[in-house]
Amino acid sequence: QLGRTAQASRYRVEAFESLGSTNDEAMARGRAGDHGRLWIVAREQGQGRGRNGRVWSSPPGNLYCSLLLRTPCQPALAPQIGFVAGVALHRAVSAVSALSPGRLALKWPNDLLLDRAKLAGILVEGSMAPGGDLTVVIGIGVNAAHNPADTPYPATNLGAKGLPVGVSPLFAALSDTMAETLARWDAGRGFQLIRREWLERAGGLGEAITVRRPDGDRRGIFVDLDPDGRLLLDEGTRRVAIEAGDVFLTAL
Ligand code: BTN
Numbered sequence: 001q002l003g004r005t006a007q008a009s010r011y012r013v014e015a016f017e018s019l020g021s022t023n024d025e026a027m028a029r030g031r032a033g034d035h036g037r038l039w040i041v042a043r044e045q046g047q048g049r050g051r052n053g054r055v056w057s058s059p060p061g062n063l064y065c066s067l068l069l070r071t072p073c074q075p076a077l078a079p080q081i082g083f084v085a086g087v088a089l090h091r092a093v094s095a096v097s098a099l100s101p102g103r104l105a106l107k108w109p110n111d112l113l114l115d116r117a118k119l120a121g122i123l124v125e126g127s128m129a130p131g132g133d134l135t136v137v138i139g140i141g142v143n144a145a146h147n148p149a150d151t152p153y154p155a156t157n158l159g160a161k162g163l164p165v166g167v168s169p170l171f172a173a174l175s176d177t178m179a180e181t182l183a184r185w186d187a188g189r190g191f192q193l194i195r196r197e198w199l200e201r202a203g204g205l206g207e208a209i210t211v212r213r214p215d216g217d218r219r220g221i222f223v224d225l226d227p228d229g230r231l232l233l234d235e236g237t238r239r240v241a242i243e244a245g246d247v248f249l250t251a252l
Pocket of ligand 1: 020021022023024045047048049050051052054056063064065066111120121122123139140141142
């Protein structure tokens, strides 16, 4: 099944029983000169990583995968790739779960929520390759069968919602939607289209939210994404563009 997917999207796939982190393995391949379009998939991870140095709990039963890309774009465009991955992930999970669209939502910058609890996360890491291309690793973890209990944000999994989706069909769908969405992104030329698609799937748009940052919490109405993907927060007296932070879809 994995092999068929690779052929359909012209991406290669290497599947492992166990790895420390699929992101680390993909990044090591990039450093060793791999030309990209390579998926690394593992049944479990010993050192799965989340955003902001957090641990990503990775027992067998969930999907852990990383896509290595080499793209001739500027490092400043790297954050756009998280939105590309978010749109692709939303489309893939929608397709395999047949959930009504309103139950799945993207949470800025690139989490996937099911019934407002975290179902999947994306970790984009990158570096410049010697030839001037950007080497990017898009790591995606989907809680198919398990979710950690003690997270800052409520978490869930597909099985717990009565949706027993296997990791193979999930990965097959994701591999297809990623290839298709990346082609439309077109190394940044199609970002405004992707931004609109992201906004169509966004959770909390027009609602009061809290953005947690190292320098404190900010509260306001989530009004839009700016053309670079920053979250626009209306704080009443002013509108601020936020580059990084953890969003809570509620006024904490
Ligand atoms: C987050 O929401 O904090 C991002 C989580 C990303 C987890 C995935 S699992 C596959 C890949 N390998 C890792 O070590 N992390 C990403």
